[in-house]
Amino acid sequence: MSATDVDGARAAGTGAPARSTTPLAGASGEKRRMSLTHKRNLRLGLLFISPWIIGVAVFIVYPVTYSIGLSFTRYSGMATPTWVGVQNYITAFSDPLVAKATGNTLFYAIIAVPLGLVVALTLAIAMNQNVREVAWYRTIFYAPSLIPAFAMSFIFIVFLNPQFGVFNQVIGLFGGSNVNLLGDPTGVKIAIILMAQFGAGNAALIFLAGLRNVPKTVYEAARVDGAGPIRQFFSITFPLLTPVLLFNLITGVSGALQVFTEAFVITNGSGDPDGGALFYMMYLYKTAFGFAELGYASALAVLLFLTGLALALLIFWLSRRFVNYDVDAA
Amino acid sequence: MIDRRRFLGGAGLAAAATLGATSCARSRATGDNVIRYWGMGAADTDKDQAVLDAFKATDAGKDVQVIIDQVPSSGAADNSQIITAVRGGTAPDLWWMDRFNAVQNASIGLLEPIDGLIEEYEDVSVEEFKSQWIQFAVDELTYDGQTYGLPTATDARGLLYNENILKDVGIDLDMFDPTQHVITWDELREVARQVTHEDSRGNYDRFGFVPWVDQGTPYTWAFGLGAEVYDNETSKITLDSPEWKAVFELYADWAEEFPYSKVDAFYATYQPPNAPPTQNALFSERLAITPTGPWQIQGNEKYAPDLPLKWTWLPVQKDGDPTYTWSGGQSLVIPKGANMTKTLWEFLKFFAGYPGQSIYQPMLGNLPTNLQAIVEKKYNPGAELFREMLPNSTSRPPLPVGSAVWDTTDRAKSSVALGSKTPQEAIEENQALIAPKMALFPDFKMPETYGKPSPIPEA
Numbered sequence: 001m002s003a004t005d006v007d008g009a010r011a012a013g014t015g016a017p018a019r020s021t022t023p024l025a026g027a028s029g030e031k032r033r034m035s036l037t038h039k040r041n042l043r044l045g046l047l048f049i050s051p052w053i054i055g056v057a058v059f060i061v062y063p064v065t066y067s068i069g070l071s072f073t074r075y076s077g078m079a080t081p082t083w084v085g086v087q088n089y090i091t092a093f094s095d096p097l098v099a100k101a102t103g104n105t106l107f108y109a110i111i112a113v114p115l116g117l118v119v120a121l122t123l124a125i126a127m128n129q130n131v132r133e134v135a136w137y138r139t140i141f142y143a144p145s146l147i148p149a150f151a152m153s154f155i156f157i158v159f160l161n162p163q164f165g166v167f168n169q170v171i172g173l174f175g176g177s178n179v180n181l182l183g184d185p186t187g188v189k190i191a192i193i194l195m196a197q198f199g200a201g202n203a204a205l206i207f208l209a210g211l212r213n214v215p216k217t218v219y220e221a222a223r224v225d226g227a228g229p230i231r232q233f234f235s236i237t238f239p240l241l242t243p244v245l246l247f248n249l250i251t252g253v254s255g256a257l258q259v260f261t262e263a264f265v266i267t268n269g270s271g272d273p274d275g276g277a278l279f280y281m282m283y284l285y286k287t288a289f290g291f292a293e294l295g296y297a298s299a300l301a302v303l304l305f306l307t308g309l310a311l312a313l314l315i316f317w318l319s320r321r322f323v324n325y326d327v328d329a330a
Numbered sequence: 331m332i333d334r335r336r337f338l339g340g341a342g343l344a345a346a347a348t349l350g351a352t353s354c355a356r357s358r359a360t361g362d363n364v365i366r367y368w369g370m371g372a373a374d375t376d377k378d379q380a381v382l383d384a385f386k387a388t389d390a391g392k393d394v395q396v397i398i399d400q401v402p403s404s405g406a407a408d409n410s411q412i413i414t415a416v417r418g419g420t421a422p423d424l425w426w427m428d429r430f431n432a433v434q435n436a437s438i439g440l441l442e443p444i445d446g447l448i449e450e451y452e453d454v455s456v457e458e459f460k461s462q463w464i465q466f467a468v469d470e471l472t473y474d475g476q477t478y479g480l481p482t483a484t485d486a487r488g489l490l491y492n493e494n495i496l497k498d499v500g501i502d503l504d505m506f507d508p509t510q511h512v513i514t515w516d517e518l519r520e521v522a523r524q525v526t527h528e529d530s531r532g533n534y535d536r537f538g539f540v541p542w543v544d545q546g547t548p549y550t551w552a553f554g555l556g557a558e559v560y561d562n563e564t565s566k567i568t569l570d571s572p573e574w575k576a577v578f579e580l581y582a583d584w585a586e587e588f589p590y591s592k593v594d595a596f597y598a599t600y601q602p603p604n605a606p607p608t609q610n611a612l613f614s615e616r617l618a619i620t621p622t623g624p625w626q627i628q629g630n631e632k633y634a635p636d637l638p639l640k641w642t643w644l645p646v647q648k649d650g651d652p653t654y655t656w657s658g659g660q661s662l663v664i665p666k667g668a669n670m671t672k673t674l675w676e677f678l679k680f681f682a683g684y685p686g687q688s689i690y691q692p693m694l695g696n697l698p699t700n701l702q703a704i705v706e707k708k709y710n711p712g713a714e715l716f717r718e719m720l721p722n723s724t725s726r727p728p729l730p731v732g733s734a735v736w737d738t739t740d741r742a743k744s745s746v747a748l749g750s751k752t753p754q755e756a757i758e759e760n761q762a763l764i765a766p767k768m769a770l771f772p773d774f775k776m777p778e779t780y781g782k783p784s785p786i787p788e789a
Contacts, residue, residue: 183594
């Protein structure tokens with residue numbers, strides 16, 4: 001008796017819940033024919049996605065696994081790695097520069113991510129206005145996101161120049177004294193946070209897609225019930241955007257933990273003044289390629305990965321309290 | 331319309347062709363007469379070519395093919411390009427490298443020692459052969475008793491000043507004349523006070539001097555204050571010595587009068603980071619004095635030929651104290667896995683020796699390391715004061731943790747100047763960061779001759 005027969009008998013004779021039966025579970029000849037088709041489709045499917053499978057295996061799975069292995073060694077990139085157990089991890093927890101770099105990165109993430117979400121949502125709402133020239137607005141609001149980070153960094157160096165920069169010229173108009181943001185360890189972080197907001201266009205597009213997905217009938221019903229724009233935003237728009245918010249929050253945190261390019265360009269690779277822009281990735285980069293300590297740098301990378309993972313899981317766990325997946329039902 | 335089978339077949343072929351092409355693209359050129367060379371950098375291609383042309387005109391070089399790539403060394407920053415190339419089997423046979431990185435790179439096995447080549451192809455001993463170059467430059471290429479390349483260019487540090495500005499505020503120029511006087515720190519502070527001027531909003535619009543800009547690195551003043559990084563006797567890092575504390579006290583002291591943030595605003599305005607060479611506070615006559623070196627001569631001559639920019643010694647503590655400086659520079663090294671042929675050796679010897687140095691040194695603005703080239707003055711005449719400095723100059727200590735020491739001390743400089751750390755806290759942190767790294771090289775010894783005078787024969 002075949003397994004299918006057993007299932008059929010159970011379903012017919014015992015009153016147990018019947019499994020859903022598919023054509024694949026029919027007569028043996030039919031099963032073979034369908035199985036061949038299935039296999040062929042599977043082969044074709046795998047062939048089509050093989051560039052991604054190979055890409056993930058070669059550029060993500062292998063390096064991550066290799067890096068985890070290296071994190072338990074002393075390795076310069078040249079000689080054979082020497083096993084040192086968890087020494088690199090112990091060193092990381094006592095390294096004052098790791099503490100400084102972590103503090104800088106958290107400072108950045110805690111401000112840049114929420115601020116970025118607010119800016120992106122505001123842009124998305126502006127892009128969603130029902131006016132004829134909305135296409136122009138969308139282009140204008142998105143355009144800064146197309147500027148590469150290194151180019152934006154050079155623009156910001158000039159923009160924030162303590163004497164002739166636009167930023168200080170505006171402050172001067174209101175009688176304020178000059179601010180040298182890039183010459184101050186906290187100021188340089190704030191400058192990089194401000195700069196990050198020019199890349200909010202990507203998140204704004206995702207918010208815009210979410211906004212377009214909210215059924216108009218819900219707003220019409222709300223208007224009939226007498227809800228104004230603010231009430232509509234907080235009772236309809238925002239709750240129904242929370243799945244998109246969750247996505248942008250997780251990608252934002254992940255990106256914030258890896259902030260690098262802007263600080264590298266602005267500080268000429270030093271992370272100064274006073275290590276104020278020495279972000280975690282920058283210290284990791286220096287450790288790996290400046291000091292030839294790839295084992296230690298791998299341990300730092302693993303710690304960063306675990307931190308990112310833990311934060312993502314924490315956000316997912318918290319998301320059960322604030323994310324509303326009822327957009328379709330709505 | 332193309333069917334799916336043809337599309338997949340075509341895509342597969344295209345992918346295979348791309349993979350094949352990329353895997354062949356950077357494969358090593360073969361043959362004993364082919365040399366792959368990573369040169370001085372895009373801006374100095376003409377110097378590389380001039381040496382190559384001269385080499386090809388010799389008997390040793392007539393059948394040689396040299397493939398020049400401009401992949402410059404980025405100082406203490408990043409060795410990823412060369413490590414990747416060596417590991418990938420596409421490394422050059424010869425590499426123009428910042429000499430400061432030599433010991434670190436040798437310690438990780440990135441470079442080939444050249445002692446074997448000298449023994450095989452030269453009629454003199456290794457020591458005698460190396461004696462053609464200035465001692466401190468050879469020391470900087472020595473690790474564990476072996477030599478990892480030949481030195482090419484070198485330099486030194488001094489003060490560059492603009493006579494116009496000093497005259498405008500009534501400074502006695504004899505104070506800066508290197509033949510008459512070595513300026514003291516107190517005198518320099520007074521000059522800086524007189525020169526520095528603020529606009530109506532309190533911003534500096536003319537500035538004298540501070541010790542933390544340009545070549546005002548902790549290393550520079552450490553040489554003047556007797557601070558040493560490493561004790562060869564005890565094999566210990568000594569970054570927490572009283573002398574190092576004095577180095578950082580110097581920054582703290584100057585920053586009290588010239589706040590870091592205001593100075594930074596001045597430089598951000600008149601000489602911002604990554605600015606083109608023309609945008610220089612000295613050239614715009616906003617800055618009076620800066621610590622720098624002979625590499626600046628080329629720019630001075632090119633962009634400010636009419637300005638009276640002159641050189642003098644670095645400041646000393648008190649009248650009569652000995653002058654001091656330090657020298658960096660470049661070298662030619664052989665990365666691991668290179669094709670170690672007689673042809674390569676002949677090219678290296680030509681390039682780093684008298685024939686090569688006499689071609690490119692006058693064009694570079696720096697100083698030669700080859701003693702004959704120094705004696706015969708194969709350098710820019712504007713670098714004469716630096717030439718005088720050479721016998722008593724030395725390199726930064728050749729340590730396998732050199733990049734980390736540089737990075738750490740430089741960060742401490744801005745911390746102290748900003749006031750976020752006291753000099754004592756800075757030196758304690760520096761020691762705590764570097765000592766464990768150096769502990770991985772137990773009983774490491776720098777060359778015996780390190781820090782001793784490097785005599786230059788008389789003409």
